[in-house]
Amino acid sequence: MSHPTSDPIALADDITRQLGRLATQLAQLPPPQATRVIARVLDPDNGVFGGVTHLIITGGRFAKDQAEQGTLPAQVWLALGRAANELNDIALDLDEHHDTLCRLANQPAPTTAELPTPTPLVVGRRR
Numbered sequence: 001m002s003h004p005t006s007d008p009i010a011l012a013d014d015i016t017r018q019l020g021r022l023a024t025q026l027a028q029l030p031p032p033q034a035t036r037v038i039a040r041v042l043d044p045d046n047g048v049f050g051g052v053t054h055l056i057i058t059g060g061r062f063a064k065d066q067a068e069q070g071t072l073p074a075q076v077w078l079a080l081g082r083a084a085n086e087l088n089d090i091a092l093d094l095d096e097h098h099d100t101l102c103r104l105a106n107q108p109a110p111t112t113a114e115l116p117t118p119t120p121l122v123v124g125r126r127r
Contacts, residue, residue, distance in 0.1 A: 019048070032105060039101035042094050049094065053087040060084045 026037055041048045060080035066072035 022048075032107070035101055036105035039098060039105050042098055042101065044091065044095045044098060049087075049091060053084065053091055056080060056087055057084045 026034055029037065044050055063072055063077040063080045067074045067077040
Protein backbone atom coordinates (compact mmCIF):
# COMPACT_ATOMS: atom_id res chain seq x y z
CA MET A 1 0.00 0.00 0.00
CA SER A 2 1.37 3.42 -0.86
CA HIS A 3 2.05 5.98 1.82
CA PRO A 4 -0.22 9.01 1.70
CA THR A 5 1.63 12.29 1.60
CA SER A 6 1.49 14.40 4.69
CA ASP A 7 1.40 17.53 2.52
CA PRO A 8 -1.27 17.50 -0.19
CA ILE A 9 -0.17 20.96 -1.38
CA ALA A 10 3.32 19.63 -2.06
CA LEU A 11 1.77 16.65 -3.86
CA ALA A 12 -0.33 18.96 -6.07
CA ASP A 13 2.76 21.07 -6.83
CA ASP A 14 4.77 17.94 -7.69
CA ILE A 15 2.03 16.64 -10.00
CA THR A 16 1.90 20.04 -11.73
CA ARG A 17 5.67 20.01 -12.27
CA GLN A 18 5.56 16.48 -13.61
CA LEU A 19 2.75 17.34 -16.01
CA GLY A 20 4.86 20.23 -17.30
CA ARG A 21 7.81 17.88 -17.80
CA LEU A 22 5.57 15.42 -19.61
CA ALA A 23 4.28 18.15 -21.94
CA THR A 24 7.84 19.25 -22.69
CA GLN A 25 8.92 15.70 -23.46
CA LEU A 26 5.79 15.02 -25.52
CA ALA A 27 6.62 17.95 -27.79
CA GLN A 28 10.02 16.37 -28.52
CA LEU A 29 9.01 12.73 -29.04
CA PRO A 30 8.83 10.99 -32.40
CA PRO A 31 5.22 10.57 -33.57
CA PRO A 32 4.75 6.87 -32.65
CA GLN A 33 6.03 7.41 -29.13
CA ALA A 34 4.04 10.65 -28.73
CA THR A 35 0.92 8.79 -29.84
CA ARG A 36 1.57 6.10 -27.19
CA VAL A 37 1.96 8.78 -24.51
CA ILE A 38 -1.24 10.54 -25.59
CA ALA A 39 -3.12 7.22 -25.61
CA ARG A 40 -1.85 6.53 -22.09
CA VAL A 41 -2.79 10.00 -20.83
CA LEU A 42 -6.28 9.57 -22.29
CA ASP A 43 -6.73 5.96 -21.09
CA PRO A 44 -10.28 6.02 -19.71
CA ASP A 45 -9.47 3.77 -16.76
CA ASN A 46 -5.95 4.73 -15.69
CA GLY A 47 -5.07 7.91 -17.59
CA VAL A 48 -4.14 11.36 -16.41
CA PHE A 49 -7.23 12.97 -17.94
CA GLY A 50 -9.55 10.66 -16.03
CA GLY A 51 -7.59 11.32 -12.84
CA VAL A 52 -7.89 15.08 -13.25
CA THR A 53 -11.60 14.73 -14.00
CA HIS A 54 -12.05 12.62 -10.85
CA LEU A 55 -10.14 15.23 -8.85
CA ILE A 56 -12.42 18.03 -10.09
CA ILE A 57 -15.52 15.94 -9.34
CA THR A 58 -14.21 15.34 -5.81
CA GLY A 59 -13.48 19.06 -5.43
CA GLY A 60 -17.02 19.79 -6.58
CA ARG A 61 -18.45 17.50 -3.90
CA PHE A 62 -16.34 19.24 -1.27
CA ALA A 63 -17.42 22.66 -2.58
CA LYS A 64 -21.09 21.60 -2.48
CA ASP A 65 -20.79 20.57 1.18
CA GLN A 66 -19.03 23.84 2.02
CA ALA A 67 -21.57 25.91 0.09
CA GLU A 68 -24.43 24.20 1.92
CA GLN A 69 -22.76 25.10 5.22
CA GLY A 70 -22.33 28.69 4.06
CA THR A 71 -18.51 28.64 4.22
CA LEU A 72 -18.01 28.82 0.45
CA PRO A 73 -19.95 30.86 -2.09
CA ALA A 74 -22.39 28.78 -4.12
CA GLN A 75 -20.80 30.15 -7.30
CA VAL A 76 -17.63 28.20 -6.51
CA TRP A 77 -19.58 24.96 -6.24
CA LEU A 78 -21.48 25.73 -9.45
CA ALA A 79 -18.26 26.54 -11.32
CA LEU A 80 -16.60 23.30 -10.17
CA GLY A 81 -19.74 21.36 -11.08
CA ARG A 82 -19.76 22.88 -14.57
CA ALA A 83 -16.06 22.10 -14.95
CA ALA A 84 -16.60 18.50 -13.84
CA ASN A 85 -19.50 18.08 -16.27
CA GLU A 86 -17.51 19.58 -19.16
CA LEU A 87 -14.46 17.43 -18.42
CA ASN A 88 -16.67 14.35 -18.24
CA ASP A 89 -18.25 15.22 -21.62
CA ILE A 90 -14.80 15.75 -23.12
CA ALA A 91 -13.63 12.43 -21.68
CA LEU A 92 -16.58 10.69 -23.33
CA ASP A 93 -15.71 12.34 -26.66
CA LEU A 94 -12.08 11.29 -26.31
CA ASP A 95 -12.96 7.73 -25.27
CA GLU A 96 -14.31 7.20 -28.80
CA HIS A 97 -10.78 7.71 -30.14
CA HIS A 98 -8.74 5.82 -27.54
CA ASP A 99 -8.71 2.55 -29.51
CA THR A 100 -7.58 4.41 -32.64
CA LEU A 101 -4.72 6.04 -30.74
CA CYS A 102 -3.65 2.69 -29.30
CA ARG A 103 -3.80 1.04 -32.72
CA LEU A 104 -1.76 3.83 -34.33
CA ALA A 105 0.76 3.81 -31.51
CA ASN A 106 1.43 0.12 -32.05
CA GLN A 107 1.74 0.21 -35.83
CA PRO A 108 5.19 -0.02 -37.36
CA ALA A 109 6.54 3.24 -38.76
CA PRO A 110 5.52 3.76 -42.40
CA THR A 111 8.18 3.42 -45.04
CA THR A 112 8.76 6.22 -47.52
CA ALA A 113 6.56 4.36 -50.03
CA GLU A 114 3.67 4.31 -47.53
CA LEU A 115 3.54 7.95 -46.45
CA PRO A 116 0.12 8.89 -45.07
CA THR A 117 -2.12 11.19 -47.06
CA PRO A 118 -2.79 14.55 -45.38
CA THR A 119 -6.45 15.24 -44.66
CA PRO A 120 -8.31 18.50 -44.04
CA LEU A 121 -8.85 19.27 -40.38
CA VAL A 122 -12.39 20.57 -40.71
CA VAL A 123 -14.77 18.03 -39.21
CA GLY A 124 -18.18 18.17 -37.62
CA ARG A 125 -18.46 18.04 -33.87
CA ARG A 126 -20.92 15.69 -32.22
CA ARG A 127 -22.47 16.22 -28.82
